[in-house]
Amino acid sequence: MFQEERLLKILEYLKQHQSMSVQEICTQFDVSRDTARRDIVRLVQEGVVIRTHGGVSLPELQKELLSYQDRLIDESESKQRIGKAAAQLIQDHETVILDVSTTVQFVAEQISAKDITVVTHSIDNVGILSQREDLQIYVLGGYLNVKNRLLYGPSIIDKLSEIRADKAFIGASAIRADGLYYPYEEDVRVKREMARRSDQVILVADHTKFIGKSFFRLDFEFVDILITDRELPSEIREILDQKNITVIECPEETEEAREQD
Incomplete structure (x- = not known):
């Protein structure tokens, strides 16, 4: 058995049992x-x-993280509005990086620009965009994580380092006054490389991310635009203003506005 296959099986075991000893690895896979x-x-x-x-073992935050499908359903109307606003920023002929994120998936669904190149390691982004014949998709390869609908591993960053993009669209698990937070250390490394390889970075996040918690931090310096669905907490708005980060709000349409339409 190759190491890559063994690593995937170890991760599957951890999802069921939360921890695994050296001896259990030796016994289960017949290795030294x-x-x-x-x-x-x-x-x-x-x-x-x-x-x-x-x-x-799996970190506690990983044990508690909702599945991708659960997160996709959560606040879907807000994410739809955010995704629409973000997709409108993409111009014909651009190269864009799409992160693995339920909110970014709504961006992928609403892209109208033509003759673009999309770079992603999201299984669902690939599935959505592969229905179109007027764009190209470059898939960042690696190990397959079925639960979180992504490809991961060192080769993701290696491939990103060879790319230049006009825009990158990223998500976050939590947003605090000192930056963006993610449950996995690799998330931060991947987002950082996406930002470095892009001329502009757009963060898409609904209001629940501003009360969430996670573990690994990415500084705001990598973000140019934030698109969200509600007014920001005052302390975060102040920080973003200081860092010259543009904020685009996509509030829910009021009943009065709907009646006027």
Whole structure:
């Protein structure tokens, strides 16, 4: 069995049992302790597990993270409005990077620009955009995470480093006064590289992200535009103004406005 296949099976085991010892890796995959330790080092480096005494486990935040499909349904109307506003920023012939994010997926669904190149490691973004013949899709390859609908691993950043994009659209698990937060260390590394390889970075996030919590931080310096669905908390708005980050709000249409339409 190749290491890549073994790593995926270790992650599947962790989803069911939360932790796995070196001895369990040796027994289940018939490998030496040295091989088991190398597997652990690889997974720790990729930020998907934490080392424990005698093995590995999933971080607590990963255990509690809702599935991708659950998050897709949550606040879907708000994400639809945000996605529409974000998609309108994309111009014909541009190269854009689309992050793995339920809100970014709504961006993908509403892109009207033609002859663009889309770079992504999201399974669902690929599925949505592959229905169109007037654009190109470049898929960042790696290991497949079925639950969170993405490809991941060191090759994602390697491929991003070879790309230049006009715009990148990213999401966040939580937004605090000191930056964006994510449950996985690899998330931050990938978002940072997306930002470095793009002329403009657009953060899309609904109001629930401003009361959420997560673990790994990305500084606001990588963001140019924030698109959200409600008025921002005052302390965050002040920080964004100081950093010259443009804020676009997409509030729910009032009953009076709907009647006028």
